[in-house]
Amino acid sequence: MSTATWVTHRKRGSGALKYTILAIIALPWTVMPVWMLVVNSFKTESDSSVPSLALPTTWNVVENYATVFTEGNYLTGLRNSLVVAVPTILVVLLLGSMAAWAFARSTRMTLRGAYYLMAMSIILPPAIVPTVFLVTHLGLTGGVAGYMLALIGTRLGVVAFLATGYIRGLPIDFEEAAEIDGAGRWQIYWHVILPLLRPILFTVAVMTMINVWNDFFFALYMLKGTDNATLPLSLYNFANSGQYGVRRNLVFAHVLLTSLPLLIAYIFLQKRVLSGLTEGGVTG
Template sequence: MSTTSAPATSPLRLVPLEEHGRPPRARLRPAAVLKYVVLTLVAVPWVGLPLWMLVVNAGKTTQEAAIPSVSLPSHWSFADNLSVVLDQGHYLTGLRNSLLVTVPVVVLVLLLGSMAAWTFARTPWRWLRVWYYVFALSIILPPAIVPTVVILTRTGLTGTVAGYALALVGTRLGIIVFLTTGYLRTLPSDYEDAAQMDGAGRWQTFRHVILPLLQPVLFTAAVMTVINVWNDFLFALYMIQGSDNATLPLTLYQFSSAGQYSINWNLVFMHVILTSAPLLIAYVVLQKRIMSGLTDGGVTG
C-alpha cells in the first residue's frame, strides 16, 4: 500500500506593497530637499517678514507704530484700530465701490474678450489680424490716461464709477484676447462644425461649445483680471472724484495722506489688511471649486 505524502508548505513570503497595487512611498531626493530649503529661505524674508510686520504693526498703538518694526506690541490695539478704520477710513464705501467695479469689469472683459478671440482664431481675414495685433500691442503700451479722461469728460462719465469701469474694460481686453486667441488656435474646430451641422446658431455654438473649451484659460484670465482691477490705483486716481466714489486703493491713499504732520502707520497697516481681506477670503472659500474647475476644464479642453 502506497502512502501519499502531504504537500510541503512553502514558507511565508513577504510581498512588497508594489505587488498589491499600492504605490511605494515617495522619497525625497537630496536635490528636492535642497530646493525646498532654498525656496523657504527666500520666502521667509520676502513674504513672511512683510506679512509679520503688517500684522504686528496693525495691532500697535500710534506711538509704538511710529517707527514700524518686527517686535510685538506691548498692548494689542487690534480692535481699536479696526474700529477707527471702519469709522474714519471710508472702508465700507470703498468696498462697495470696488465690488461694483470689479464684478462687471471681469464679466464684460471675459465675455467680450472670448468673443473677439473666437473671431480672431477662426476667421482668416487679414484686416482682422491687424486688429488682433492692435489688441496685443495694448498689453505692452502704457495706458493713455489723458485721452481717456477727455473722452469720459465729453460723454459726461468723468469722475463716475461707470466711466472708470468702462475705462478698465477697454484697457484689460488686450490680455484676455491674446491668451484666448492663442489657446483657441491650438484646438481643432471639429466640435464647432458638429454643432453647426446639428443646427446650432453662432450664439449657441459659442455658449455650449466655445465657453466650455475656454474654461481653463478663462479661469486664469479671471484671476489675473480680478487682482489687477481690485488693486488698480493709477486709473482710479485720475478718473474717480470724491470719496463717495472711491475704491479701496483710493480710500487707502486718502486715509494715509489725511494726517497733517505724520502718518499713523498702525491705522494704515490695518487698512491694508482690510483691503486685502476680501481676496483672501474668496480664495479660501472657493479653493476647492477653483481646483475642480481647473481639472474639469483641462479634461474638457
C-alpha cells in the first residue's frame, strides 16, 4: 500500500470515528425526548402525572388517541392547518421569488434598501401587537384570511433573502437569451427563473411549512373559535380543558399526532431538502 493510499484510509477512518462518537453523544438527546413523548401517550392519566421513561403499568393507547380525536378536535385542527399552510406557502414562494429576482438583478438603491429592510425581518421577531392591530382595522381578525395575511407578511423575508443569494450565483445568460428571443418579464420569470430556483424554493417551502405549522402566537390572537383553530391552538385549548388539571397522557398523544405530519414529510423529503441547501449555481 502506497503512502498516499494509507493517508487517505487513515483520514477516512478518523472521520468515521469522529462522526460515530458525535452520533453516540447526540443519540440520547434526540431519542429520549421522543421515547418519553411516545411512551407517556400510552399511559393512563394517573401513570402519566409524573412523566418518566418507564413503560406503562396499564396500557391506555386506544382510549387516549380516541379521546384526542373526539374531544381534542384533532381532525378540525388538521384541516385548518392544511388550509392555512398550503396557500400561505404557495403565496410566500411566489412573491418571495419575484422579489428576490428583482433584488438580485437590480442596481437601484431603493430596491437594495428594500432588500436589507426585508432581510431584517429574519433577525427581528415578528411584531405581534402592531400586526394584530393592523389586521383588526382591516376587518380581518378572527378568521383564516387575516391570519394567513399575517403569516405571509412575516415569512416573506426568509424566502427573499435565501432566493436572492441563490439568484446572484446564477449566470444571467439564460435570461438575456430569453429576452433576445422576445420573451417578456413574466415569461422569463416563469420559464427561466422559476425552474432554476426549484432546489432552493423546495428547501424554503419545507422550512416555511415547519414554521407555519407550529405557529401559535399569531393563531392565539387572530383565530377565534374552535372551528378556526389550527393544531397548535387546538392543542393549547385541549391542554387547558381538564377540570382537575392537565391530562398529560392526552396532551402527549395530541403533541405526537400534531407532529406526525411534519415527521412523515421530513422522512420522505429530507434528501431533497439537503440537496437544496448544498446545491448552488448551474452546472453543465
